[in-house]
Amino acid sequence: MNDGLAAGFKAIATASLALGLCNCAVTTHDVRPSALGVPRSSSAMEAHLDEPGIVEVETVAAADWVVQLSGLLNLDDPKAKAAGLVDREEPIQIYFHALRHPKRGLYLVDTGVEKALRDDPGRSALGPLVRSYMSLSKMTVRVDTRSWIAEQKRPIDGVFFTHLHLDHIAGQADVPRMVSLYTGAGEASDTRFLNLFVFRSTNDALEGCEPLNEWSAQKDPDGRFDSVTDIFGDEMVWALRTPGHTAGSTAYVVRTPKGPVLLTGDASHTRWGWDNGVVPGSFSTDIEASKKSFLALKDLAARHPKMDVRLGHQR
Numbered sequence: 001m002n003d004g005l006a007a008g009f010k011a012i013a014t015a016s017l018a019l020g021l022c023n024c025a026v027t028t029h030d031v032r033p034s035a036l037g038v039p040r041s042s043s044a045m046e047a048h049l050d051e052p053g054i055v056e057v058e059t060v061a062a063a064d065w066v067v068q069l070s071g072l073l074n075l076d077d078p079k080a081k082a083a084g085l086v087d088r089e090e091p092i093q094i095y096f097h098a099l100r101h102p103k104r105g106l107y108l109v110d111t112g113v114e115k116a117l118r119d120d121p122g123r124s125a126l127g128p129l130v131r132s133y134m135s136l137s138k139m140t141v142r143v144d145t146r147s148w149i150a151e152q153k154r155p156i157d158g159v160f161f162t163h164l165h166l167d168h169i170a171g172q173a174d175v176p177r178m179v180s181l182y183t184g185a186g187e188a189s190d191t192r193f194l195n196l197f198v199f200r201s202t203n204d205a206l207e208g209c210e211p212l213n214e215w216s217a218q219k220d221p222d223g224r225f226d227s228v229t230d231i232f233g234d235e236m237v238w239a240l241r242t243p244g245h246t247a248g249s250t251a252y253v254v255r256t257p258k259g260p261v262l263l264t265g266d267a268s269h270t271r272w273g274w275d276n277g278v279v280p281g282s283f284s285t286d287i288e289a290s291k292k293s294f295l296a297l298k299d300l301a302a303r304h305p306k307m308d309v310r311l312g313h314q315r
């Protein structure tokens with residue numbers, strides 16, 4: 001977001017709070033408990049995690065983008081200060097991941113970037129204010145979601161969202177309307193003032209889709225994660241609730257023939273942050289919760305050294 005726009009948002013936020021205007025949810029799209037997925041414990045997940053699985057993961061870099069480092073990293077962290085990191089523009093990428101399960105089909109984790117956002121922004125599900133907020137002039141779309149889906153040999157069976165921020169739902173308008181959508185518990189209902197500016201675009205991206213299916217919020221009996229869901233009940237794909245970046249942020253663990261793959265979502269955006277143990281910055285809603293979730297993922301990766309860790313926005 002550019003400085004003038006940020007100042008504008010801040011002024012509107014201050015005025016609205018003074019007037020007593022309410023916070024709102026990121027979307028008013030319907031939400032229901034997911035019929036898919038079985039709540040389990042993290043020890044049950046980890047028992048067979050290093051054994052070869054059957055699901056293939058393809059990570060697609062949908063776009064190159066540039067955002068402020070202070071959003072991606074907590075620059076107040078002593079390690080960031082010691083490294084001399086100051087706020088600046090940081091190159092990142094927008095990813096989506098394709099999970100190919102031989103028995104259950106083709107699933108996306110997040111959605112990449114809508115074709116119209118590049119080719120005809122006025123027709124995009126993302127409105128002008130949101131497009132301005134995203135600084136589209138700093139984004140280069142490599143692969144649009146509509147074209148990618150058209151090249152697949154089979155239809156998409158579902159989308160697993162890491163969270164509902166714009167850069168993760170930006171390709172949703174290209175996903176066929178009958179595809180089932182899944183998100184973390186509490187993600188869609190959490191209220192924030194800034195949602196006032198994005199909920200219409202989120203609603204438009206989801207228009208005509210069935211209700212969002214929420215993963216279970218049942219607590220991990222081992223206490224390592226907030227909650228752990230075995231998505232297909234076959235111990236191949238797991239949803240880990242990792243609140244902090246957003247209320248319902250979710251990481252995914254996939255057992256592939258080459259070993260486990262961890263898709264962190266925006267629990268960790270950057271390579272430097274992951275390697276140095278520094279959590280995301282101002283793009284996150286709750287830094288303390290974010291730190292807890294981040295450390296839980298780091299510990300998981302440390303217990304499984306062969307785990308292939310794929311971060312939210314950098315390789």
Ligand SMILES: [Zn+2]
Pocket residue numbers: 165167168266312313
């Ligand atoms: Zn993101």
